[in-house]
Amino acid sequence: MxxxxxxxxxxxxxxxxxxxxxxxxxxxxxxxxxxxxxxxxxxxxxxxxxxxxxxxxxxxxxxxxxxxxxxxxxxxxxxxxxxxxxxxxxxxxxxxxxxxxxxxxxxxxxxxxxxxxxxxxxxxxxxxxxxxxxxxxxxxxxxxxxxxxxxxxxxxxxxxxxxxxxxxAGSAVSGCGPAYVDLFLEALADGGVACGLPRAAAMELAAQMVVGSARLQQESGKHPGALKDAVCSPGGTTIQGVRTLEEHGFRAAVMDAVIAAYEKTAALKK
Missing domain, CATH: 3.40.50.720 (NAD(P)-binding Rossmann-like Domain)
Structure with missing residues (x-):
């Protein structure tokens, strides 16, 4: 060549x-x-x-x-x-x-x-x-x-x-993942608007937070669980938000989304 x-x-x-x-x-x-x-x-x-x-x-x-x-x-x-x-x-x-x-x-x-x-x-x-x-x-x-x-x-x-x-399997994470992150971004911004933030400000805060959090994990090499723990002060506000996400099956829903995308790809081969 x-x-x-x-x-x-x-x-x-x-x-x-x-x-x-x-x-x-x-x-x-x-x-x-x-x-x-x-x-x-x-x-x-x-x-x-x-x-x-x-x-x-x-x-x-x-x-x-x-x-x-x-x-x-x-x-x-x-x-x-x-x-x-x-x-x-x-x-x-x-x-x-x-x-x-x-x-x-x-x-x-x-x-x-x-x-x-x-x-x-x-x-x-x-x-x-x-x-x-x-x-x-x-x-x-x-x-x-x-x-x-x-x-x-x-x-x-x-x-x-x-x-x-x-x-x-990898594509179900990184290929489909932007759609999941976009849903998360939209939901974060909607929550901010519900709390009184202007829409543009809520979106800017949410998007930069996601970018920064991902970069922090990449550059620190720390497990996401450890990074999450570092934000959750005893008796604080963040742990209450985490508790609410867990009550609604947040992690299981994300896992199920990845598995559903993978199974759909497998079905395309039949």
Missing amino acids: DTMATYGFIGAGNMGGALARAVCRSVSPDEVFLANRTPEKAKALAEELGCRTADNEAVAQSADFIFLGVKPQMMQELLAEIGPILTERETRFVLVTMAAGLTIADIQKMAGDAYPVIRIMPNTPCSIGEGMTLYACGPDVTAEEEKTFLSDMAEAGRFVALPEHLID
Whole structure:
């Protein structure tokens, strides 16, 4: 693979667009190509980022890393469309899939050959460089390709390699998790408004508190339980709030949400 890799995105939706933004911060936008079922959407994003538009065929013909940014139920159709083009290629390429529930072996089977595949499960904070992306490389991906991919995608945030059989469990936490946190943020702000805070102030306080609390755990390495205990003074206000959350099954509800998301992913495979 060339030193300067090229990146093609088939699908420029929320997640594909976020990853395209990230790679354009690391490599020349001239090396990034966007294709989308609605061409106007790809054109608007390409103009914003300074990269190029293309169609599915052109991406399949030329990109070194081909991002398959379509929904799982559309993957078979897409790979049937570009499969013959991939077969005729004489240059090396890597398929990058982010489709929930589809394994590396599934992608290879749909594409018609044992092509190199990197399976990723990103999340929406990738759009601001604070993402948590899980990934697994197929056996045909070289160490150099993995290194290039991670280097060029670094602006998306953190990348963690997981054995492929754990990708779905990890995604139920980090991939679905932003929605849970957003619900929590909204509820915190609503509680602040109920206590008399202006809406904008309540949201600002809640959002920065979540950001700071997460960073404190990351940088201190302390168990969340210990950090929680440090806020709960004997006979104080915080412990009463914690007691109320426990009365309403807060931790069990969060655990059940993760498990439900994982089970839904498992159901997609059937």
